[in-house]
Amino acid sequence: MDEKRLQAELKQRVTKKLAPLFASYLFEPEDIENVLKWKPLVLMLGNYSSGKSTLINELVGQNIQRTGQAPTDDSFTVITATDDQEGARSVPGATVIGDEKLPFVSLKDFGERLIAHFEMKLIDNAPALQNLAIIDSPGMLDSVTEKNRDYDYEGVIGELAKLADLVVLMFDPHKAGTIKETYDAIRTVLPMSAMEDRIIFVMSRIDECDNPGDLVRAYGTLCWNLSQMTGRKDMPRIFLTFSPDLARESEAHGLGIDERQELKEKIMATPKLRLSHILQDVDRQVQALRLTVEAMAAFSAQGRQLVRQGLTVAAGLGLFLFFFLDMFVRRFAGFPETSFLASLLGGKVPVRLLLIPVAGLILPLLGVVLVLSQWRIPRLAKRHAAASEKLMELDTPYRKNAWLNIQGQVRELIAATRLRDIIFARHRGHLARIDRFLARDMQDYYGKIR
Numbered sequence: 001m002d003e004k005r006l007q008a009e010l011k012q013r014v015t016k017k018l019a020p021l022f023a024s025y026l027f028e029p030e031d032i033e034n035v036l037k038w039k040p041l042v043l044m045l046g047n048y049s050s051g052k053s054t055l056i057n058e059l060v061g062q063n064i065q066r067t068g069q070a071p072t073d074d075s076f077t078v079i080t081a082t083d084d085q086e087g088a089r090s091v092p093g094a095t096v097i098g099d100e101k102l103p104f105v106s107l108k109d110f111g112e113r114l115i116a117h118f119e120m121k122l123i124d125n126a127p128a129l130q131n132l133a134i135i136d137s138p139g140m141l142d143s144v145t146e147k148n149r150d151y152d153y154e155g156v157i158g159e160l161a162k163l164a165d166l167v168v169l170m171f172d173p174h175k176a177g178t179i180k181e182t183y184d185a186i187r188t189v190l191p192m193s194a195m196e197d198r199i200i201f202v203m204s205r206i207d208e209c210d211n212p213g214d215l216v217r218a219y220g221t222l223c224w225n226l227s228q229m230t231g232r233k234d235m236p237r238i239f240l241t242f243s244p245d246l247a248r249e250s251e252a253h254g255l256g257i258d259e260r261q262e263l264k265e266k267i268m269a270t271p272k273l274r275l276s277h278i279l280q281d282v283d284r285q286v287q288a289l290r291l292t293v294e295a296m297a298a299f300s301a302q303g304r305q306l307v308r309q310g311l312t313v314a315a316g317l318g319l320f321l322f323f324f325l326d327m328f329v330r331r332f333a334g335f336p337e338t339s340f341l342a343s344l345l346g347g348k349v350p351v352r353l354l355l356i357p358v359a360g361l362i363l364p365l366l367g368v369v370l371v372l373s374q375w376r377i378p379r380l381a382k383r384h385a386a387a388s389e390k391l392m393e394l395d396t397p398y399r400k401n402a403w404l405n406i407q408g409q410v411r412e413l414i415a416a417t418r419l420r421d422i423i424f425a426r427h428r429g430h431l432a433r434i435d436r437f438l439a440r441d442m443q444d445y446y447g448k449i450r
Ligand SMILES: Nc1nc2c(ncn2[C@@H]2O[C@H](COP(=O)(O)OP(=O)(O)OP(=O)(O)O)[C@@H](O)[C@H]2O)c(=O)[nH]1
Pocket: 046, 047, 048, 049, 050, 051, 052, 053, 054, 055, 066, 067, 068, 069, 070, 071, 072, 073, 137, 138, 139, 140, 204, 205, 206, 207, 208, 241, 242, 243, 244, 246, 247, 248
């Protein structure tokens, strides 16, 4: 299976069939475009000095990243193979984030400060990185020792985790999960950005435990801290590893626990997961779009109900006035010389006599349009913008969660709705289009990767 071709094809289909809908329901076009761009991505996160850069150098087989005992990296570094003749080089943050072909454009929002802490290293002789990029990140710090980052670190790792096909979260026995930034990341950032099955946990540098007891204590501490952070009792797998080149001789080392190779294979196999991740992401975003359209359909159904009521009143009143308005006018103003109804019964109606009845027919309609557009629809919009979740049945946790992400834009959409949007709304048609996409196109691709 040619994954790259499938990815390109899916991108084309999404763009053709759904891009205008995403835009008209206020979705950021980048969100879905970024998912479909570029290579498989691995994001390395973790405490400072937990061995992220060391592991990356090992994976790449070159000394690309600096390593050291104190907090060493203060930048995000995207590492991948060169794909042109220009050779190994480093590309500055502004160029990387500004490049529309790369998936990092959404990081623009984090401003100049982040740009100074972002770069890409293109390296030669790295066949494994032809179809893979690894992002090294600044180690997580404790707020006590932190020299205050000058950009929104959590926001950035959240964005990167959204893009990543695999997030590797590294710890070491010395700080088994007690670092403040790590706590915040696991507690709040990652659950919003990365699906659970895309995160793997690693405790590295285990050779530095003096004896098996130390190792068990460090492992236990990490498990305890993780369960505090995730609120879960079941523990994810934690890879226990050390760098073979740096390992000290120790009793713990002598135990023969070494999952380094397995970890490396798992990381390098990320490209295999790419397409299914893309499908998951596209699916998630299309479902979010669907929920938004559903909410707007429910809102406009209520709006149409008001319109129908208005029209019924206008029709009743209009008909009454059609036949009787000129009689009132005649009574008070003395003209027309004979009423429309009388001449109708007489069998002959001069056109002149139709003027007042037609006005009687139209006036209530104008009145109803005025009341609807100036008063009733805005009031309905105001009510639902304040409590838009009432529009929907949020009966599953999935829908509840998805709702949290879209409620802001649903409010915006409702607040911007005018009478004519209600009358001409085509939400039901859009829903059908989305459902067709989910049932045909998505299933088609799921079938292809099976
Ligand atoms: N004994 C031993 N030392 C290690 C191991 N892995 C890394 N080190 C050392 O630990 C220190 C920290 O490693 P780095 O790879 O720089 O850690 P990092 O996670 O990139 O740290 P920051 O960039 O500061 O976030 C370095 O001095 C490494 O040489 C290991 O498995 N065993």
